[in-house]
Amino acid sequence: MRRSTAVLQSVRKEVPRGLPRAKEILAEILHSVKSDAPIPFTPRDAERALAALLATEEMWEAIRLSRVPMRFLCAFWSRLQEKGLLTVRGSRLFLTEAGRELASHLGVAPAWDGSCSLCEGRGVDPSRLSEEVVERFREVSRSRPEALQVYDQGYVTEETTLARVAFAMARGDLVGKEVIVIGDDDLVSVAAALTGAPSRVLAVDIDDRLIRFIREVAHAEGLTMLEASRYDIRDPLPPEWQGRFDTFLCDPTESFSGFRAFLTRGLLALRGVGSAGYFGLTHAESSLEKWAQIQRFLLESGAVITDVREDFNSYVTWGYVETMRAWSWLPARVPPDRPWYFSSLYRIELLRPPSVENQCLEGNIFEDEEAATT
Amino acid sequence: MRRSTAVLQSVRKEVPRGLPRAKEILAEILHSVKSDAPIPFTPRDAERALAALLATEEMWEAIRLSRVPMRFLCAFWSRLQEKGLLTVRGSRLFLTEAGRELASHLGVAPAWDGSCSLCEGRGVDPSRLSEEVVERFREVSRSRPEALQVYDQGYVTEETTLARVAFAMARGDLVGKEVIVIGDDDLVSVAAALTGAPSRVLAVDIDDRLIRFIREVAHAEGLTMLEASRYDIRDPLPPEWQGRFDTFLCDPTESFSGFRAFLTRGLLALRGVGSAGYFGLTHAESSLEKWAQIQRFLLESGAVITDVREDFNSYVTWGYVETMRAWSWLPARVPPDRPWYFSSLYRIELLRPPSVENQCLEGNIFEDEEAATT
Numbered sequence: 001m002r003r004s005t006a007v008l009q010s011v012r013k014e015v016p017r018g019l020p021r022a023k024e025i026l027a028e029i030l031h032s033v034k035s036d037a038p039i040p041f042t043p044r045d046a047e048r049a050l051a052a053l054l055a056t057e058e059m060w061e062a063i064r065l066s067r068v069p070m071r072f073l074c075a076f077w078s079r080l081q082e083k084g085l086l087t088v089r090g091s092r093l094f095l096t097e098a099g100r101e102l103a104s105h106l107g108v109a110p111a112w113d114g115s116c117s118l119c120e121g122r123g124v125d126p127s128r129l130s131e132e133v134v135e136r137f138r139e140v141s142r143s144r145p146e147a148l149q150v151y152d153q154g155y156v157t158e159e160t161t162l163a164r165v166a167f168a169m170a171r172g173d174l175v176g177k178e179v180i181v182i183g184d185d186d187l188v189s190v191a192a193a194l195t196g197a198p199s200r201v202l203a204v205d206i207d208d209r210l211i212r213f214i215r216e217v218a219h220a221e222g223l224t225m226l227e228a229s230r231y232d233i234r235d236p237l238p239p240e241w242q243g244r245f246d247t248f249l250c251d252p253t254e255s256f257s258g259f260r261a262f263l264t265r266g267l268l269a270l271r272g273v274g275s276a277g278y279f280g281l282t283h284a285e286s287s288l289e290k291w292a293q294i295q296r297f298l299l300e301s302g303a304v305i306t307d308v309r310e311d312f313n314s315y316v317t318w319g320y321v322e323t324m325r326a327w328s329w330l331p332a333r334v335p336p337d338r339p340w341y342f343s344s345l346y347r348i349e350l351l352r353p354p355s356v357e358n359q360c361l362e363g364n365i366f367e368d369e370e371a372a373t374t
Numbered sequence: 375m376r377r378s379t380a381v382l383q384s385v386r387k388e389v390p391r392g393l394p395r396a397k398e399i400l401a402e403i404l405h406s407v408k409s410d411a412p413i414p415f416t417p418r419d420a421e422r423a424l425a426a427l428l429a430t431e432e433m434w435e436a437i438r439l440s441r442v443p444m445r446f447l448c449a450f451w452s453r454l455q456e457k458g459l460l461t462v463r464g465s466r467l468f469l470t471e472a473g474r475e476l477a478s479h480l481g482v483a484p485a486w487d488g489s490c491s492l493c494e495g496r497g498v499d500p501s502r503l504s505e506e507v508v509e510r511f512r513e514v515s516r517s518r519p520e521a522l523q524v525y526d527q528g529y530v531t532e533e534t535t536l537a538r539v540a541f542a543m544a545r546g547d548l549v550g551k552e553v554i555v556i557g558d559d560d561l562v563s564v565a566a567a568l569t570g571a572p573s574r575v576l577a578v579d580i581d582d583r584l585i586r587f588i589r590e591v592a593h594a595e596g597l598t599m600l601e602a603s604r605y606d607i608r609d610p611l612p613p614e615w616q617g618r619f620d621t622f623l624c625d626p627t628e629s630f631s632g633f634r635a636f637l638t639r640g641l642l643a644l645r646g647v648g649s650a651g652y653f654g655l656t657h658a659e660s661s662l663e664k665w666a667q668i669q670r671f672l673l674e675s676g677a678v679i680t681d682v683r684e685d686f687n688s689y690v691t692w693g694y695v696e697t698m699r700a701w702s703w704l705p706a707r708v709p710p711d712r713p714w715y716f717s718s719l720y721r722i723e724l725l726r727p728p729s730v731e732n733q734c735l736e737g738n739i740f741e742d743e744e745a746a747t748t
Contacts (some may be wrong), residue, residue: 114498114502116492116499117499121498122490124495291680292677344681
């Protein structure tokens with residue numbers, strides 16, 4: 001999506017800024033979106049959604065480029081349709097002339113992608129790991145268990161898992177370290193173990209299929225430092241895992257309570273000051289308000305945020321896309337034909353022993369108003 | 375610095391972990407470092423410093439790879455020397471056999487660089503801007519004013535400035551936007567204006583040379599949306615700049631009070647909810663404790679952190695390196711022959727009107743115990 005200066009200049013010149021009527025229309029739309037989508041959003045989210053519609057007609061690409069909660073996005077699209085600002089044909093979304101005019105009056109320009117084409121914006125190059133690691137991981141991944149909705153699974157591309165391992169290695173969180181992976185449908189434990197770097201890798205998951213699979217791989221590949229155990233995130237972290245690891249990695253469910261549960265167990269598993277944690281966080285299921293809530297939780301728990309890398313994690317579309325919660329919200333119920341669900345990679349580091357409690361959690365901790373894929 | 379799995383495996387195997395004597399020696403060293411470097415640091419910082427020494431003998435490269443405050447690093451090196459664990463020859467630092475043994479017993483492995491070679495780890499590719507923008511910026515930069523110590527200046531590489539502009543453009547913070555650059559020895563205002571994207575770019579700086587230079591460039595290049603004004607960060611932000619901008623960019627001095635001053639003025643310049651800010655933060659002059667303090671300040675002020683990209687900003691070594699505060703701490707007073715000073719790029723977004731005060735600041739707000747380059 002390379003655009004020349006000339007294009008950008010012409011975009012800017014077409015835009016008579018701050019027309020009060022356009023702002024009024026947008027305010028009306030956002031007011032009515034509030035009743036369909038009782039979650040925090042801002043006019044800037046609407047701007048991002050319009051910028052995406054100016055850049056692509058493909059619905060799933062528009063979801064990716066919007067970088068806003070799907071709950072908001074689908075309600076917003078629906079109001080645009082009602083007002084004759086957006087039309088839907090097949091899986092394609094078109095701003096009408098009136099829609100384009102609104103975007104133009106609001107000063108919205110097409111979303112622009114400046115990502116590095118070699119690393120896809122991740123900043124790390126997994127091919128810096130040895131070829132053997134990369135090949136063996138790809139081979140192992142071929143027979144992985146499929147993602148299950150009951151466990152809110154949805155795994156990342158092989159490229160993502162390898163990049164995550166390269167990233168953790170570059171931060172000094174793998175070589176000679178004891179590593180716990182909490183929920184591992186991404187097979188991070190396998191990729192980490194294949195590098196030969198960690199002294200111990202423990203994968204814990206609720207899914208028996210994954211436990212069996214990881215144990216089989218450990219046996220077949222001779223990865224003696226790789227173990228797998230069954231664990232339900234709602235249970236307190238067992239004493240034998242508390243304070244025993246240098247690094248945790250996880251990819252939590254995105255309800256705030258579910259997210260906090262994963263991070264709490266992760267923090268409790270860490271040895272202490274200087275230990276590190278990794279996790280993914282999306283825009284599709286988490287408003288920036290929830291991002292701030294999570295950031296406050298981390299700081300209050302004794303951690304500092306050292307890295308936040310947008311779109312680092314790219315997910316392989318799971319088989320149950322048609323039964324996910326957001327399916328019914330979509331203007332076109334057409335399965336995705338490309339990666340569309342991305343998350344930011346966070347790294348944190350402990351500055352003091354974590355101040356969190358190892359409680360038993362009851363009930364459905366996996367859903368909130370912003371959740372879309374559960 | 376590509377390392378094969380075999381190398382990593384051999385590193386791991388040489389490491390008999392957790393030898394209590396090595397931990398004791400490190401604890402003794404860190405205890406005595408405390409008196410020389412009264413700033414927060416952790417054993418993990420010592421580990422990073424040792425990992426760097428295992429990866430390079432070049433002092434300036436070791437500073438870069440250590441990613442810890444120079445105040446700590448130099449005091450740590452000095453104690454290693456006293457204990458016969460480190461020797462210095464010219465600008466080269468060598469761990470002695472005893473030093474290597476200590477690192478090995480502590481389980482420390484050489485620092486490993488997994489950065490993408492195309493984007494140097496930034497994740498954005500400035501060549502996605504038009505060639506004309508890139509060329510004109512390089513041309514303009516040739517006659518830039520040199521960095522002055524009195525203003526704590528030190529500008530980034532042209533590649534960095536262009537990448538920063540590409541990054542802000544990809545986040546939707548430039549096209550059609552009003553942008554303020556607070557302190558602009560990096561010439562971000564010029565690069566942003568050259569894209570033709572923003573509707574207004576105001577550069578404010580204390581340095582009359584920069585004001586003149588940016589005005590001259592605006593005139594010569596026909597950049598009518600580019601302005602420059604003199605401003606001292608200690609003064610309250612003038613009313614005519616308050617709440618008037620969509621985006622601020624700055625690269626603050628790193629004392630906490632100085633940092634807070636830059637961020638406060640930036641937040642006050644923003645229009646409100648959904649407006650964005652950018653700034654750089656180093657490890658060389660800021661402990662992770664200070665990072666956490668800054669993150670808490672941002673969240674309390676009504677912002678959320680959306681991006682933290684390590685080593686995004688690469689600085690051109692300034693002419694006054696031999697009179698900077700850290701010079702006297704160095705084990706070898708040899709000027710750098712390569713980029714060594716890097717910072718992480720932060721992006722924040724406002725979730726509510728900023729809760730900060732527009733106070734007049736008195737006295738020396740530019741230094742704290744961790745400051746190294748002032």
